[in-house]
Amino acid sequence: MFRKPSIILLLSAGLFSISAQQTIPFRITKHNNIIVKTLVNKKDSLDLMFQIAMEDASISPERHHKADHIIFDKDDVSNDNTVQIGKMNLNKVRFFNNELTGHEADGKIGTGMFTGKSFKIDYDNNRFEIYDKEPDLNGYQGIMLFHENGQFFINADNVIDGKQQQEAYFLLQSGYSGAILYSNAFAEEKELDKLLKTTSEKTMKNSSGESIVTKQGILPFFKLNNSVLKDVPAGFFTGKHKTQTVSYLGADMLKRFNWIFDADRKKVYIKPSKYFSEPYYKMN
Known part of the structure; x- marks a missing residue:
């Protein structure tokens, strides 16, 4: 399903940085994909699909928006990017080039943005919640x-x-x-x-x-x-x-x-x- 599965599986954790508890809004497409609005390197406005099966991020060859400020090396890898999602700022985000993604998305973003934190996928309220401590688990x-x-x-x-x-x-x-x-x-x-x-x-x-x-x-x-x-x-x-x-x-x-x-x-x-x-x- 991924163009470079062997590379993705070798990536280490800790490629993102988050300072405190955050809430990230998302929308769900008719194809059940989660889409988050992002600003990459303070220049490129991209709709990225949340991919729970990867840690990093990627750009699709079939993207709808320009990604001119993500510079890839000869191996189609780009390190040290910034990603802004709402009020949250992520640093040192690694992108891979030319990986297919879901409908309505320019690429993918993975679970690296939650490294070291508890996080919730809240489908009832269309948002992620990130916690410094274990949240209320009543009813779970x-x-x-x-x-x-x-x-x-x-x-x-x-x-x-x-x-x-x-x-x-x-x-x-x-x-x-x-x-x-x-x-x-x-x-x-x-x-x-x-x-x-x-x-x-x-x-x-x-x-x-x-x-x-x-x-x-x-x-x-x-x-x-x-x-x-x-x-x-x-x-x-x-x-x-x-x-x-x-x-x-x-x-x-x-x-x-x-x-x-x-x-x-x-x-x-x-x-x-x-x-x-x-x-x-x-x-x-």
């Missing part, structure tokens, strides 16, 4: 969070055949507009092509002209801690050529909860948001 459920190379994974249960819960780890992926996308390994092991009711199928060609088949099915039940969702759209790949190495918990599922991440990134707390029972996003 705690979930173990697995933090690896700047990416977050959680565990959830999937009821596929109506009888048995199948445990799986999901990468939190706010750049994927749908609810769930299963890894190749999980889809094959659980025989999703046979057990899930298929609602759509699409065949694409890769750069070598080989066919890649993706399907959308209906998962009867999805259980995240004590919260249960029914008839959840779930994507998976079939056929000889498959490309999905990890399972995604996508933006459509993320927005159904408010999320509070602890400062150590060892635990995340969730509470159903106002979107919990909304109709599911339809993948094209």
Whole structure:
């Protein structure tokens, strides 16, 4: 999904600086992507998509606004940029060039802006909240969070055949507009092509002209801690050529909860948001 995943995974934390508790407003697109308005290097006004699966920032080749004041080196990397979001000023922000992003965005910005802080994704009020101390967790459920190379994974249960819960780890992926996308390994092991009711199928060609088949099915039940969702759209790949190495918990599922991440990134707390029972996003 990213043009330079190997580079992104090697990036260290601490690339942003925040002095105190802050609130950052955002908007949600019809494709479930979070967009924040930014001013980069005091010159470039950019709409950046929040990407929870990365730490740094990037610029898209299909951007809508100019980014003339982000200077990239021969490896398409730009260090030591400033980013202003509302009243918050970030320093030493690293940008990557030519990475695709979500609809209505000029690029992406990741979780580096929250380094060392607890933060909340508040879908009820369309804002991020950043805390110096642990916030009020009343009404929230705690979930173990697995933090690896700047990416977050959680565990959830999937009821596929109506009888048995199948445990799986999901990468939190706010750049994927749908609810769930299963890894190749999980889809094959659980025989999703046979057990899930298929609602759509699409065949694409890769750069070598080989066919890649993706399907959308209906998962009867999805259980995240004590919260249960029914008839959840779930994507998976079939056929000889498959490309999905990890399972995604996508933006459509993320927005159904408010999320509070602890400062150590060892635990995340969730509470159903106002979107919990909304109709599911339809993948094209």
